[in-house]
Amino acid sequence: MTSIKKILESKGPMMSSKLAELLEKKENINKNTASQKVSRDKSILKIKGFFASGQSFCYLNEHIKDKTFFDDLLKSMEENGKKYWYCLNAIKLNGGIISQRYLECYTNYPITALKSHLPFKIILQKFVSNGILIYDNDHYLISPKFNQSYNNFTQYKTIETIKDDILSNFHNYVRNIGLISYNTGKKFSEFGKYQWCFSGLCPINALKTNNKFGYLIADILFGHSINEKDVTYFIEKIKTIQSFQNASKLLPFLIVDDISPEALELLKKNGIIIGFIKELFGEKYAETLKNLVSVLNNAGASLKNDPEKYLDLIKELKRYNEGLANNIKGTLFEFVVGHIHSVDSNSSIDLGREIFENDGKHEIDVLAIYNNKVVFAECKATNSSTSLEEIDKWKNKKIPAFRKWADKQETWKNKRLEFEYWSTNGYDSEAEELLKSISKSAKKIKISYYSGSEIRNKTLEMKDKKLKDAIDNFFLKTNL
Structure with missing residues (x-):
């Protein structure tokens, strides 16, 4: 040696x-x-x-x-390669997974190519080629080899949808009170060589220089704790832009739901407006979002200990933001299927779990582990019926990957594997024919499928009024 x-x-x-x-x-x-x-x-x-x-x-x-390896790498990058550290810190902060459009906002790296910088996409490719990150369907994930616990895709996707909704509300807010010129607001746009979650031309006289309007710029940090280090990327982006010759004056917002006192003080010192969600859009709306994130973060435990909590949240969302409720209907339907399986006191429930098998990433919508069986449930809550193509993908890609992964779980050796497909709007004729065929021919595994009427019957059997109301008035409303 x-x-x-x-x-x-x-x-x-x-x-x-x-x-x-x-x-x-x-x-x-x-x-x-x-x-x-x-x-x-x-x-x-x-x-x-x-x-x-x-x-x-x-x-x-x-x-x-x-488990400390990734943190060692992160610390070394912070001390010796800060502009790249912002990338990894942003991904870790968001639970180990992030979409490209948000990652571009959360780094202190120019989004447009400059002579002294490699293009940002090349930097991300370097992370992938070094085995630090995995790129999948416009999302970057910390490589599983680093043993980092991270959010499942359902959880992250839902939180991202919430952030998109907050940004749309922020757009309406600043436009309606005249902080931006009416038609200039844009989400995920470039300004000053950097990407921002939101930007717009600001017509306020105090921000005018040489008859040139200033700009309102904003990012959003939501769904996780925010510390002093986590806001430095935003401060550094602004400092860089302000150093440009003839730079426009800025009105910077950082939209947050919660933040540490140290981070709050740092932002104030640097003249940044902290846009608390509860102050911008109301206490009740902010509290509903906070409760939703809490349920997402502890889905299995929530379904076991307080299964009605997500049903109450559906009511609240329908009251305060029906658009958001409809946008996350797919995630909420996974809770319904998990709820149905959680009735058995011996079952344990996991939602949105991701596995890497057969050279790809696969998401398990609902994983229900019983004493004698393991159930993999696929959930669809869409306005259209499930197609043959979707069932074919489930049969030929997902089920083989799930079976291979299940075979590696030592404690499941004597458990039967069952695969279910739940679709609120049913199946087209070809998809239903394929489901009938594979459910009859399956020998070593069991395959079941459910559409609107069967789903409603299952909820009636449970004699849970809140669940029945949610099924009738939200999930199946269009087909009843």
């Missing part, structure tokens, strides 16, 4: 400069020789291209299994 490997084995992952410094002392050699030895050593692993002065992050294969 080389001296370099011994150092990494005893001290853990570190930057190449630190490794060279320790090697210099250990072998009593000069600095340049030590640096060259580290650079040429092929027996250790390195992450390159993100650090100042051509440094690399050095580690051994066994380090990846340690």
Whole structure:
């Protein structure tokens, strides 16, 4: 074993400069020789291209299994490659998964190509090629090999839909009170070389310079705790724009639901307006969103301990924001199916779980684990009937991946596997024919499917008035 490997084995992952410094002392050699030895050593692993002065992050294969590995990488990037750190911190902050459009907003990196910067998409490709991130369907995820616990896709997708809705409400708010010129507001737009969640031309006289209007710009941080470090990207974006010659004056907003006192103070010191959701749109609306996030974060436990909570939230959302309720109907329907399975006191429920199997990422809408069986439920709450193409994908891609993954779970060896498809608006004729065929021919597994009438009958059997009302007046309203 080389001296370099011994150092990494005893001290853990570190930057190449630190490794060279320790090697210099250990072998009593000069600095340049030590640096060259580290650079040429092929027996250790390195992450390159993100650090100042051509440094690399050095580690051994066994380090990846340690839960602190990703945090070590994150800290090294913060200290030696801050502009790239913003990327990873934003993804970690959002639970290990983020869409490209929000990631572009949450970094202090120019979105338009500059001479001194690589294009942002190239930077993201470097993260993927280094095995740090996975790119899937316009979303970036922290690689599962780093053993990071992260939000499931259903949870993240729903929170993102909520953020989109808040931004639309913010657009209406600032337009109606005249903080932006009426037709200039845009979501996910570039201003000053950076991407913003929202921007618009601000006609206020105090922001005019040389007859040039200023700009209102805004980002939103929602669904997680916000600390001092988490808002620095926003401050740095503004500082950079203000350093430009003949820069427009800015009216900056950071929209939040909750924030630490230290982060709040830092934003105030830098002249940033903190747009608390409860102050902008009302206490009741903010409280409803907060409760919704809480239910999303603890879906399984919520269904077991307080199954009526999500049903109360549906009522609240329909009252205060029916548009948002309809936009997240798919997620809420997963709660319904989870609720139906949770009636058995011996079952455990998981919603929106993601697995990586058969060279792809697959989402389990509802996973119900019983004493004698494991149920994988696919849930659709759309305005149209489920198509043959969707059933074919479920049969040929999802079910094989779920079966392969289930075979690896030691505690499930004696449990029967069951696969269910729940569609509020039923199936087209070809899809129904395929479902009939595979449900009859399946031998080692059980396949079931349900449409509106069967779903309603199941809720009637449960004798739960709130659930029946939600089914009749929200999920099946158009087909009753």
